[in-house]
Amino acid sequence: MALIDEIEIHAQAGRGGDGVVRWRHEKFIDRGGPNGGDGGKGGDIIAEAVRDVFVLADYKAKRKVKAGRGGDGAGWSKTGPNGEDTILKLPVGSTITNLDTGSTYELIEAGDRAKLLSGGNGGHGNEHFKSSTNQAPHRASPGHDGEEGHFKIELSLYADVGLAGFPNAGKSSLLNAVTAAHAKVGSYAFTTLDPNLGDFYGRIIADIPGIIEGASEGKGLGTKFLRHITKTKIIAHLISFEHFITAEAGHEGMMRAYEAIRKELTTYGKGLENKDEVVILTKTDLVDPKIVEKEVKAFKKLKKPVLAVSMYNDAEVKAVSDALIKLLEEMSTGNE
Numbered sequence: 001m002a003l004i005d006e007i008e009i010h011a012q013a014g015r016g017g018d019g020v021v022r023w024r025h026e027k028f029i030d031r032g033g034p035n036g037g038d039g040g041k042g043g044d045i046i047a048e049a050v051r052d053v054f055v056l057a058d059y060k061a062k063r064k065v066k067a068g069r070g071g072d073g074a075g076w077s078k079t080g081p082n083g084e085d086t087i088l089k090l091p092v093g094s095t096i097t098n099l100d101t102g103s104t105y106e107l108i109e110a111g112d113r114a115k116l117l118s119g120g121n122g123g124h125g126n127e128h129f130k131s132s133t134n135q136a137p138h139r140a141s142p143g144h145d146g147e148e149g150h151f152k153i154e155l156s157l158y159a160d161v162g163l164a165g166f167p168n169a170g171k172s173s174l175l176n177a178v179t180a181a182h183a184k185v186g187s188y189a190f191t192t193l194d195p196n197l198g199d200f201y202g203r204i205i206a207d208i209p210g211i212i213e214g215a216s217e218g219k220g221l222g223t224k225f226l227r228h229i230t231k232t233k234i235i236a237h238l239i240s241f242e243h244f245i246t247a248e249a250g251h252e253g254m255m256r257a258y259e260a261i262r263k264e265l266t267t268y269g270k271g272l273e274n275k276d277e278v279v280i281l282t283k284t285d286l287v288d289p290k291i292v293e294k295e296v297k298a299f300k301k302l303k304k305p306v307l308a309v310s311m312y313n314d315a316e317v318k319a320v321s322d323a324l325i326k327l328l329e330e331m332s333t334g335n336e
């Protein structure tokens with residue numbers, strides 16, 4: 001399932017209710033005084049984080065959101081009811097930018113709330129305008145408009161594992177092999193243009209578009225996708241054995257590919273460079289098993305877990321899947 005990761009909406013908080021002009025009409029009171037109540041406050045626009053990365057899709061069709069209008073005041077000094085707040089449910093990991101003011105809000109944990117816009121205050125009823133010099137004011141004021149604004153909502157995936165690597169490394173193929181995802185696979189660069197997510201035994205694996213050299217400075221699909229792996233727990237870094245056979249580059253070719261992606265992660269920063277990394281050498285079917293063994297050994301010098309896999313080898317796919325489960329388990333017990 002592809003993910004909508006960026007939307008813009010226009011939001012309008014509720015207008016306050018109007019104050020009203022009313023007079024007391026009571027038995028035995030000859031000239032009733034003013035008792036017109038104030039208007040209720042307009043509803044606020046509030047963002048609330050939920051653990052559902054797909055909810056942004058709901059706003060795709062509905063680009064305008066509004067909160068309720070405050071009710072008008074009434075006689076007997078009654079304040080109008082407050083307008084209803086509108087709660088925008090947004091995925092954990094969303095960054096909200098008010099494009100008009102530049103302020104930003106981050107939703108980090110489920111249940112986090114941020115008030116984006118305040119509803120307008122209600123107007124005053126005539127009772128409010130009563131003074132020693134004016135005992136019978138005929139004046140009431142209208143409710144105030146609620147705040148309005150344009151917002152950009154960007155989602156950084158809250159995934160457990162992020163698949164990173166050059167285009168064509170086999171990221172989407174691996175996602176499909178270890179989860180029930182049906183990500184598009186193609187023999188050309190940038191088959192994946194939007195992140196794909198797969199459910200992996202209750203954890204989420206995110207398959208992002210291929211990273212190219214210069215991505216951290218905005219080349220290719222650039223930082224838009226590097227951003228997505230800033231919140232993952234583990235980066236699975238895929239390197240295809242094509243880098244071994246192309247121009248007979250051998251181990252050098254594999255290492256260069258690895259270093260090039262590392263460089264993008266480091267240049268981008270935001271913690272990407274220090275994340276736990278598992279190295280997955282892909283497309284082992286393209287080379288002799290002895291070469292695979294040698295490369296695994298060489299990459300182990302990085303002191304990181306190293307796996308090797310061909311999509312055509314069920315045992316290897318299972319080994320990768322088991323290793324990822326184990327790493328995730330170790331991490332969650334380590335964090336407690």
Ligand SMILES: Nc1nc2c(ncn2[C@@H]2O[C@H](COP(=O)(O)OP(=O)(O)OP(=O)(O)O)[C@@H](O)[C@H]2O)c(=O)[nH]1
Binds near residue numbers: 165167171284309
């Ligand atoms: N021989 C071989 N080919 C593979 C293997 N895994 C994937 N491929 C092929 O490699 C090509 C790229 O696979 P994808 O899974 O789309 O690669 P990707 O990393 O998601 O690519 P982008 O989305 O463009 O970044 C496809 O033609 C796949 O069929 C493998 O284990 N062995």
Ligand SMILES: [Mg+2]
Binds near residue numbers: 171173185192207
């Ligand atoms: Mg892909």
